[in-house]
Amino acid sequence: xxxxxxxxxxxxxxxxxxxxxxxxxxxxxxxxxxxxxxxxxxxxxxxxxxxxxxxxxxxxxxxxxxxxxxxxxxxxxxxxxxxxxxxxxxxxxxxxxxxxxxxxxxxxxxxxxxxxxxxxxxxxxxxxxxxxxxxxxxxxxxxxxxxxxxxxxxxxxxxxxxxxxxxxxxxxxxxxxxxxxxxxxxxxxxxxxxxxxxxxxxxxxxx
Amino acid sequence: xxxxxxxxxxxxxxxxxxxxxxxxxxxxxxxxxxxxxxxxxxxxxxxxxxxxxxxxxxxxxxxxxxxxxxxxxxxxxxxxxxxxxxxxxxxxxxxxxxxxxxxxxxxxxxxxxxxxxxxxxxxxxxxxxxxxxxxxxxxxxxxxxxxxxxxxxxxxxxxxxxxxxxxxxxxxxxxxxxxxxxxxxxxxxxxxxxxxxxxxxxxxxxx
DNA sequence: GTGATCTGGCAAGCGCGGTTGCCAGTATCT
DNA sequence: AGATACTGGCAACCGCGCTTGCCAGATCAC
Numbered sequence: 036x037x038x039x040x041x042x043x044x045x046x047x048x049x050x051x052x053x054x055x056x057x058x059x060x061x062x063x064x065x066x067x068x069x070x071x072x073x074x075x076x077x078x079x080x081x082x083x084x085x086x087x088x089x090x091x092x093x094x095x096x097x098x099x100x101x102x103x104x105x106x107x108x109x110x111x112x113x114x115x116x117x118x119x120x121x122x123x124x125x126x127x128x129x130x131x132x133x134x135x136x137x138x139x140x141x142x143x144x145x146x147x148x149x150x151x152x153x154x155x156x157x158x159x160x161x162x163x164x165x166x167x168x169x170x171x172x173x174x175x176x177x178x179x180x181x182x183x184x185x186x187x188x189x190x191x192x193x194x195x196x197x198x199x200x201x202x203x204x205x206x207x208x209x210x211x212x213x214x215x216x217x218x219x220x221x222x223x224x225x226x227x228x229x230x231x232x233x234x235x236x237x238x239x240x241x242x
Numbered sequence: 243x244x245x246x247x248x249x250x251x252x253x254x255x256x257x258x259x260x261x262x263x264x265x266x267x268x269x270x271x272x273x274x275x276x277x278x279x280x281x282x283x284x285x286x287x288x289x290x291x292x293x294x295x296x297x298x299x300x301x302x303x304x305x306x307x308x309x310x311x312x313x314x315x316x317x318x319x320x321x322x323x324x325x326x327x328x329x330x331x332x333x334x335x336x337x338x339x340x341x342x343x344x345x346x347x348x349x350x351x352x353x354x355x356x357x358x359x360x361x362x363x364x365x366x367x368x369x370x371x372x373x374x375x376x377x378x379x380x381x382x383x384x385x386x387x388x389x390x391x392x393x394x395x396x397x398x399x400x401x402x403x404x405x406x407x408x409x410x411x412x413x414x415x416x417x418x419x420x421x422x423x424x425x426x427x428x429x430x431x432x433x434x435x436x437x438x439x440x441x442x443x444x445x446x447x448x449x
Numbered sequence: 450g451t452g453a454t455c456t457g458g459c460a461a462g463c464g465c466g467g468t469t470g471c472c473a474g475t476a477t478c479t
Numbered sequence: 480a481g482a483t484a485c486t487g488g489c490a491a492c493c494g495c496g497c498t499t500g501c502c503a504g505a506t507c508a509c
Contacts, residue, residue, distance in 0.1 A: 049476065049485060057485090077372060079286075082466060093487050094468075103467090161378070165284060165368035175426050201439045204423045205416040209443070212415015213408065219382050232408045236416070239446040256455060256506065264455090289496060300457050301498075310497090 062100050064090040069111040074154025078108055078162040109170055112163050115155035116177050120184075122148040127188065137188060138237060142210075142230050149214055150226055160215050181207050189241035202240055209236050269307050271297040276318040281361025285315055285369040316377055319370050322362040323384050327391075329355040334395065344395060345444060349417075349437050356421055357433055367422050388414050396448035409447055416443050 049057060068089035072081040083104055087094045101107045126144030130137045149156050163174055182203035213229045256264060275296035279288040290311055294301045308314045333351030337344045356363050370381055389410035420436045 047477065047484065054485090079373065083468090084466070091487090095470095095487085098468075161372035164371035166286065171368070171426055175423075178423070197439060197442055198435060201420065201423075201435060202442065205420050205439055205443050208419015208422070209412040209416040212411050212418065215415075216382075216385070216408075216411045219378055228405060228408060232404065232412055235404055235409065236412050236443060236447060240443060254454070254507070261455095290498090291496070298457090302457085302500095305498080 058099070061092055061096050064092060065097060065100055065107060066111055066114055069107045070115070070154050070158065073108055073111060073162050074157045078104070078166060105167055105170065108158070108162065108166065109173055112158055112170070112173065115152065115158060119145065119148045120180065134188070134242070138241065139230065139234060141188070142233050142237070145210070146214070146226050146229050150217065153218070156214065156218055160211065160218065178204065178207060185241065206237055206240060209233065265306070268299055268303050271299060272304060272307055272314060273318055273321055276314045277322070277361050277365065280315055280318060280369050281364045285311070285373060312374055312377065315365070315369065315373065316380055319365055319377070319380065322359065322365060326352065326355045327387065341395070341449070345448065346437065346441060348395070349440050349444070352417070353421070353433050353436050357424065360425070363421065363425055367418065367425065385411065385414060392448065413444055413447060416440065
């Protein structure tokens with residue numbers, strides 16, 4: 036009764052942070068650990084104990100945030116995708132009105148952001164595949180986002196007799212193919228050649 | 243020395259088959275079991291015991307043929323790829339001299355052979371990814387085969403200022419993208435639309 | 450028929466990682 | 480200062496699947 040304390044128990048501070056802030060902090064630590072281990076050792080070889088050790092956290096806090104390894108992988112993937120997509124959108128927006136210039140800027144930004152984060156790229160293109168139906172569905176949703184982005188940028192320039200989404204899916208596939216080839220091949224090849232090849236393929240389709 | 247028996251011990255027959263034949267038979271049984279389980283339950287959810295039960299074989303015979311699950315997966319993949327590639331090559335060879343006709347026939351054959359074998363397709367596009375460096379390398383070798391096939395069929399028609407292999411890799415990527423989308427999306431879409439979309443993308447590149 | 454070879458089933462040892470509980474140490478609130 | 484809440488480490492239980500060995504039954508060579 037005495038002195039009406041600060042609204043229940045959730046407001047107590049620790050290390051200068053509120054409970055929600057601490058939770059968010061631990062979540063970020065786990066996401067970083069996930070990116071580091073999934074992106075180097077791979078998903079199959081990564082254990083929850085290894086993740087906790089890397090994050091400097093007790094296994095207890097892992098289960099506070101995620102139901103299992105798989106859920107963490109999905110969260111790592113989502114964060115990575117959001118980062119790359121943000122970079123790409125910013126590049127397109129800052130590239131003026133010429134459609135060809137916007138296309139080139141967007142592709143260059145995508146290739147750059149992807150290849151600059153090899154661990155994220157490995158998660159995206161290798162570790163996320165075939166793990167579970169949920170993760171495959173998540174990946175497919177992201178594919179839809181990219182397809183929409185391409186369709187919105189080509190603004191009806193796609194051949195009228197062509198299914199817009201399918202064409203966009205194929206273009207994303209071409210991009211992914213080159214990225215994967217670069218990741219698992221000789222990485223000396225300058226990334227401009229990737230962009231040039233993509234422009235040759237995108238060009239006739241997006242007009 | 244009496245009666246010079248039939249060259250050593252390896253020639254004894256069992257069930258009308260020689261030792262080598264029996265080995266080959268068991269190998270096929272394991273490959274079939276691998277295709278069935280990897281292609282439906284997935285690689286991660288498939289155990290060696292399950293494979294042996296499906297094949298009707300003792301675990302002992304598994305280790306006679308393969309060092310582990312991963313090696314079996316690779317063998318299943320290789321068999322599947324060879325089958326599809328054979329179908330594609332036959333279709334191209336039987337499509338006359340017109341380059342456009344050969345292209346269409348090859349793509350149609352590839353899409354058909356792939357989508358007709360959903361378990362093989364799942365192995366190819368989902369289960370083979372990110373398992374190990376060896377399997378990723380194997381997959382990359384197959385990608386090289388397809389790239390060569392495309393390059394040989396376009397016969398220098400690829401833009402001279404364009405890296406031939408990279409262009410082919412991108413085209414394979416586009417194909418894979420549409421296949422994966424079909425596999426994990428609504429499968430009602432007629433497969434001709436996939437071929438049409440691919441023709442639109444291949445056309446300007448292979449001439 | 451007799452002995453050698455092959456087959457298939459059973460099962461147990463083994464290691465590994467997921468998951469949970471406990472406890473001492475530490476920071477915060479009253 | 481005393482009570483309370485949070486943290487991190489330790490460890491142990493548990494289930495699962497890999498791997499190997501053994502044995503009874505079946506099949507073939509002589």
